[in-house]
Amino acid sequence: MTKSFFGGIWHDRYILASFVNRDLQSRYRRSLLGVLWAIITPLALSVIIGTVYAFLFNQDVKVTVPILFAGLNPWTFITFSAEGGNTAFISAEGYLKQLSVNPQIFPLRTVCVGFVNLLYSMMAFYVLYLILQPQAFGAEMLMIVPGLLVVFLFSWGLAQIASVANLYIRDYQPLQSLALQAFFYITPIIYRPSQLAEQLSFIYRYNPFYYVLEVVKQPLLGNLVPYETYLIAIAVALVVFAVGTAMVSRCRWKINFKL
């Protein structure tokens, strides 16, 4: 099952690359700043929220903005993948019903597009961080690579789950977006764990998103992550990915009839 899953992706790798390329191009076509928007949007958002928070809670802008930005980057990628997964098969109906293309490339297509955007916004982050806190740069930052792998696997899993779930029950899409919205406020993105009272720490301790975000967020900021966090993050990502892959593989031949 897994062999035909990955074999199918390899077989259609050129199709996948072509789709991702097109999606990226069409996303920024007809806008004057083009691909720069991928960098400006998260940057501006972090500066706006960060400044407001710094002002409200009387904190240093130089500290709040990078932390916010570092958390928003992987979060945006995760939600983009999960949301995009909903329509992955539906929007590819024309191809799936006409040509014998492997359906598993379509959720992956969304994830790849989101991932390229993540890389762009990370560049914006590094530039900003270099201006605000140049002393934080160091070899610890290389740990971003395993972090990105974990968040990629996790997002791919979510996209696959959404792609199949939404074929069966169309309510999945609004439900998922509500749940993600809730997690956005629960997970330490716009606040820091240290701001919570000890008895409330369970809010993030039992939150799988927290661990997956940490392995990207902390290396971005130049901090090391405890290995327990890695273990939990990897376990969460693997489980979500395995569930998503199993769902897509099982429905491989039902998708065409469901569309």
Next chain:
Amino acid sequence: MSIIKLEDTDLVFKVWRERRLKDIIVPGSNKFNKFQNATVHALDHVTLTIQEGERVAVIGHNGAGKSTLLKVIAGIYRPSGGKLTVEGNVSNMFELATGFEVEQNGWDNMYLRGLMLGLSPKEIKSKMREIADFSELGEFLNMPVKYYSSGMFVRLAFSTSTAFMPDILLLDEVFAAGDAGFIEKATRRMKEMVNVAKILVMVTHNMDTALDICDRCIWMDRGKVRMDGKTEEVVKAYLDFVR
């Protein structure tokens, strides 16, 4: 050596009613919707063999399973029972105006379609000029395909699907929208293709097309092969039946 072989091939699919959360939580909330889950027996134990060099027309009523037969051969649907052997690379062209990126121009769509037909980027790029010439679309190829007419879609899709001399070519009712000149040209190409010992299977409602191109004809009825033989005989029997 190309061959298509169906042995007792069966295709049953379920038709699902759109399910909403409300239907699961509130029992009886769908009482106004009489349509329940049903099964459709699209191919009913079909056994047939198509050898190299054959040009086959598939005819029959709407919903007889003609298109399903083609999609099973193309590998888009998997049979739910029986055996299916398809040897040789398959190229196909089914519904019109689907499977296109409407915002992209003709060249991009030609490239993408080529990839989906199983070609490598290099192979497609070397053939693009030739496809463009055959399609006679000229300047229109630089235009997003959302502005194309249905005839232009036919030209683009047919030219791409046949440019690579596939072993097996599957066509589903594609000429309705093409103009007379293009139909003639396409007919000639299909005949040429079969001359180099390849297989052609086409679904058609136009008996003249069937008689002109194909030497064998299969009449499908409710998922079964009702008659299989020389085109003239099968077409005559079918027309007698319809009248």
